[in-house]
Amino acid sequence: MAFSTPISSSYLPRVYSQLSAHETTSETNSRVCLSNASSLLQRTLTYKAGFPSHLERRESFNFKVSASVTTDVSTTELPVTPSVVKGDTWSIHKFGGTCVGTSERIYNVAKIVTEDNSERKLVVVSAMSKVTDMMYDLIEKAQSRDDSYELALDAVFEKHKATALDLLDGEELASFLSILSIDISNLKAMLRAIYIAGHVTESFSDFVVGHGELWSAQILSSVLRKGGVDCNWMDTRDVLIVTPAGSNQVDPDYTESEKRLEKWLSQNPSKAVVATGFIASTPQNIPTTLKRDGSDFSAAIMGALFRARQVTIWTDVDGVYSADPRKVSEAVILNNLSYQEAWEMSYFGANVLHPRTIIPVMRYDIPIVIRNIFNLSAPGTKISRSPVNEIEDKKNLVTYVKGFATIDNLALVNVEGTGMAGVPGTASAIFGAVKDVGANVIMISQASSEHSVCFAVPEKEVKAVAEALEARFRQALSAGRLSQVAVIPNCSILAAVGQKMASTPGVSATLFNALAKANINVRAIAQGCSEYNITVVVKKEDCVRALRAVHSRFYLSKTSIAVGIIGPGLIGATLLNQLREQAAVLKEKSNTDLRVMGILGSKKMLLSDTGIDLSTWKEAHKEKGEKADLEKFAQHVHGNHFIPNTVIVDCTASTDVADHYHDWLREGIHVITPNKKANSGPLDKYLKLRALQRQSFTHYFYEATVGAGLPIMHTLRDLLQTGDKIIRIEGIFSGTLSYIFNNFVDARAFSEVVMEAKAAGYTEPDPRDDLAGTDVARKVIILARECGLNLELSDIPVQSLVPDPLKATASVDEFLQQLPSFDTDIAEKQQAAEEAGEVLRYVGVVDVTNQKGVVELRRYKKKHPFAQLSGSDNIIAFTTERYNKQPLIVRGPGAGAEVTAGGVFSDLLRLASNLGAPSC
Numbered sequence: 001m002a003f004s005t006p007i008s009s010s011y012l013p014r015v016y017s018q019l020s021a022h023e024t025t026s027e028t029n030s031r032v033c034l035s036n037a038s039s040l041l042q043r044t045l046t047y048k049a050g051f052p053s054h055l056e057r058r059e060s061f062n063f064k065v066s067a068s069v070t071t072d073v074s075t076t077e078l079p080v081t082p083s084v085v086k087g088d089t090w091s092i093h094k095f096g097g098t099c100v101g102t103s104e105r106i107y108n109v110a111k112i113v114t115e116d117n118s119e120r121k122l123v124v125v126s127a128m129s130k131v132t133d134m135m136y137d138l139i140e141k142a143q144s145r146d147d148s149y150e151l152a153l154d155a156v157f158e159k160h161k162a163t164a165l166d167l168l169d170g171e172e173l174a175s176f177l178s179i180l181s182i183d184i185s186n187l188k189a190m191l192r193a194i195y196i197a198g199h200v201t202e203s204f205s206d207f208v209v210g211h212g213e214l215w216s217a218q219i220l221s222s223v224l225r226k227g228g229v230d231c232n233w234m235d236t237r238d239v240l241i242v243t244p245a246g247s248n249q250v251d252p253d254y255t256e257s258e259k260r261l262e263k264w265l266s267q268n269p270s271k272a273v274v275a276t277g278f279i280a281s282t283p284q285n286i287p288t289t290l291k292r293d294g295s296d297f298s299a300a301i302m303g304a305l306f307r308a309r310q311v312t313i314w315t316d317v318d319g320v321y322s323a324d325p326r327k328v329s330e331a332v333i334l335n336n337l338s339y340q341e342a343w344e345m346s347y348f349g350a351n352v353l354h355p356r357t358i359i360p361v362m363r364y365d366i367p368i369v370i371r372n373i374f375n376l377s378a379p380g381t382k383i384s385r386s387p388v389n390e391i392e393d394k395k396n397l398v399t400y401v402k403g404f405a406t407i408d409n410l411a412l413v414n415v416e417g418t419g420m421a422g423v424p425g426t427a428s429a430i431f432g433a434v435k436d437v438g439a440n441v442i443m444i445s446q447a448s449s450e451h452s453v454c455f456a457v458p459e460k461e462v463k464a465v466a467e468a469l470e471a472r473f474r475q476a477l478s479a480g481r482l483s484q485v486a487v488i489p490n491c492s493i494l495a496a497v498g499q500k501m502a503s504t505p506g507v508s509a510t511l512f513n514a515l516a517k518a519n520i521n522v523r524a525i526a527q528g529c530s531e532y533n534i535t536v537v538v539k540k541e542d543c544v545r546a547l548r549a550v551h552s553r554f555y556l557s558k559t560s561i562a563v564g565i566i567g568p569g570l571i572g573a574t575l576l577n578q579l580r581e582q583a584a585v586l587k588e589k590s591n592t593d594l595r596v597m598g599i600l601g602s603k604k605m606l607l608s609d610t611g612i613d614l615s616t617w618k619e620a621h622k623e624k625g626e627k628a629d630l631e632k633f634a635q636h637v638h639g640n641h642f643i644p645n646t647v648i649v650d651c652t653a654s655t656d657v658a659d660h661y662h663d664w665l666r667e668g669i670h671v672i673t674p675n676k677k678a679n680s681g682p683l684d685k686y687l688k689l690r691a692l693q694r695q696s697f698t699h700y701f702y703e704a705t706v707g708a709g710l711p712i713m714h715t716l717r718d719l720l721q722t723g724d725k726i727i728r729i730e731g732i733f734s735g736t737l738s739y740i741f742n743n744f745v746d747a748r749a750f751s752e753v754v755m756e757a758k759a760a761g762y763t764e765p766d767p768r769d770d771l772a773g774t775d776v777a778r779k780v781i782i783l784a785r786e787c788g789l790n791l792e793l794s795d796i797p798v799q800s801l802v803p804d805p806l807k808a809t810a811s812v813d814e815f816l817q818q819l820p821s822f823d824t825d826i827a828e829k830q831q832a833a834e835e836a837g838e839v840l841r842y843v844g845v846v847d848v849t850n851q852k853g854v855v856e857l858r859r860y861k862k863k864h865p866f867a868q869l870s871g872s873d874n875i876i877a878f879t880t881e882r883y884n885k886q887p888l889i890v891r892g893p894g895a896g897a898e899v900t901a902g903g904v905f906s907d908l909l910r911l912a913s914n915l916g917a918p919s920c
Ligand SMILES: NC(=O)C1=CN([C@@H]2O[C@H](COP(=O)(O)OP(=O)(O)OC[C@H]3O[C@@H](n4cnc5c(N)ncnc54)[C@H](OP(=O)(O)O)[C@@H]3O)[C@@H](O)[C@H]2O)C=CC1
Pocket: 566, 567, 568, 569, 570, 571, 572, 600, 601, 602, 603, 604, 651, 652, 653, 654, 656, 657, 674, 675, 676, 704, 705, 708, 735, 761, 762, 763, 764, 765, 894, 895, 896, 897, 900
């Protein structure tokens, strides 16, 4: 069952009490689940069986026994009899205060109206900007007996006089100035009366305030006439009749208004009419206003009365955005929206029309176009019944979700207890109590177990709501039938809106997936059966990130990832180059936007809010970099911008940096690294890190830690995840040592080859890590742990190639200087192998079966595959249950800037694809 008309939350208790009345007189347990997808358009109650027929057309609602919502009903009936004024010859334009704020702008408005070649046009205008406030101010001053109201009235007079002098001349000018003077002197008398009484009535106030519209309409109409347009102006109070409808609202009386309009038009048959927005009369002909968003509403009502072909609302934005552009910088203007979508978007705070504005034109399928008066080249947003733009729709998921909006400063109230299930009247009692304190219920969700009802109210109202509920349910709480009335503060609502979400599988899955990937916890969910919106409640501090994540996921913007690079040394700098070269292709081909928001070295860091220019990062880092601060860096990359996903790429060899991975992952920051320190460090830290990674939706990739860019980790993970059992992994894991022993031939000096390996970028920042076997031992540990062995680095016996006397040398340079004096030791080993027809190879072994590992220098026959390598080749052999007779072998360069940075880059792309980037 769904309501097909806007429903104020004050109606809820009445609805629920009708339902509970039904429940007490029927066999049907009707309360299975209840959900209010938060817009006032629709509140849905799902029934297990049967429909309470006595609910048909109760009160002023229209109930429908159907999952589909009709949208063509308003609480006030529009006339169905054709009118003599109706016809699609009329086009309606509405110009707000800013559009007519100065003489220049009024002239511009006149130009736009003149250029519209519709047969007839009605122009609805607001008061010049600030004038309404000035009018309220002078009423306030007079009422509080502040003499300066007279000066304030003079300012109003001067403003309009000056505008008229700018724009008009001759008869038109004289006539307007005479009317203005009469109006001002009448106002002076009225304000004097208010001053004496020290009090003002609402209709008196409405009458005074409405003068702003009267003057702007007359000025514009005169300007149009001066430009040759057959034009008249309309005091809408003569035509538009409205009745109060409670809580600062009015309902138009369409029948009476149409009658008056026909009369007015028969007396004023001009081609163009400039009408006053905002003001109207009561059936007793007392001046009143249309309250909030009055001028838009005027235009919509006029659209309906005239059966116009289109209503154009002129404003200062290009149209309706897919999300608040202040929060999502990549939000796009929506070319088309259905009435329902516009309605939902506006409910959630998007800068669209008030739902009231849409109701009158919906009835007659009159499109509303929102356009920017300051950017005529922008086509604007068209709101109509059938908004389908085939080309755009086929292209992407915009088809299903048009836009996203948020409401902040909410609190959730959760009423919970086993005594609620199957007890009719609980919902009625809850919302009755909420109504009694005048709180506005923004969304409702009840799981079908009926053990709890949760709803969102504005934060400022939650205290009163909780107190009212505690008082109302005191007995149930003390008897234990209700366990609690809990308040969850600091919440926000995020809503996804789209008419075509209806009956499209997978939309909510995509939305929740995007939230999960961004590590955002969802506190409550509601989706009404109209499926026009899905509403989720998240923590307030997560809301903007959630908005960006879902917006990005639905391809309204690219799959964007904020990247922070730590360690712009050899690998880091090469990665930055590769990112620069590939950025455009990634954006174009896989919708992936990898944006480097920070680069941190050991001394300086460079931060950006929008993305660092990768062609000049080096100079900028050097010249504009600020003092390095790892905490600030992470915070900046993760928080201070518009991109939903964050990754930190650690290209250092630092243990300090690696020690931060746990915190980063916990905060939802993905981590990618070629640094081996975290995975080969203390076992307990490693296990904690991996456990966290497995629990969260945050990714930790480290392909380049073993074999640089070679797919070693990837291969191993695939083997393990597909259920193969690893028996043994052995190979040459050091690019440096591979290079050294491949080139340590023909009586060359060992130290000379070591220098070559360093110069080629194969070594660790400290080459002793390579020569001592530590680097290989780390790789052995990384692989062993990946296979499930709980080994410490110290469990691996390592044969070091660093001569004992050099183990204690202070610096890398010192070590390299002294190394040549030990060349003969290793030359002897090499000579002995050569004489036996063998070669020296530095190997690592992970013996999974026996849960151990070893790192040592071995001799191999010259025909052995390990003897066939060249350059910095690694070779890694996986012996598994499936690859038993012949091991699975991966071979290729296993060190060097380009291949290592390439391995890190491929992890970045793996991350993007995990976050939803399409495969190409
Ligand atoms: N070279 C290769 O073939 C391979 C390397 N790797 C791994 O890649 C990593 C980087 O190696 P590589 O580029 O050769 O090393 P480099 O020495 O060239 O670069 C290291 C960078 O890290 C920075 N750095 C060091 N400590 C810190 C810190 N505490 N905070 C911030 N920045 C810091 C340095 O900054 P500054 O310059 O200011 O001191 C430097 O920019 C190492 O972990 C290595 O094991 C992995 C596979 C292959």
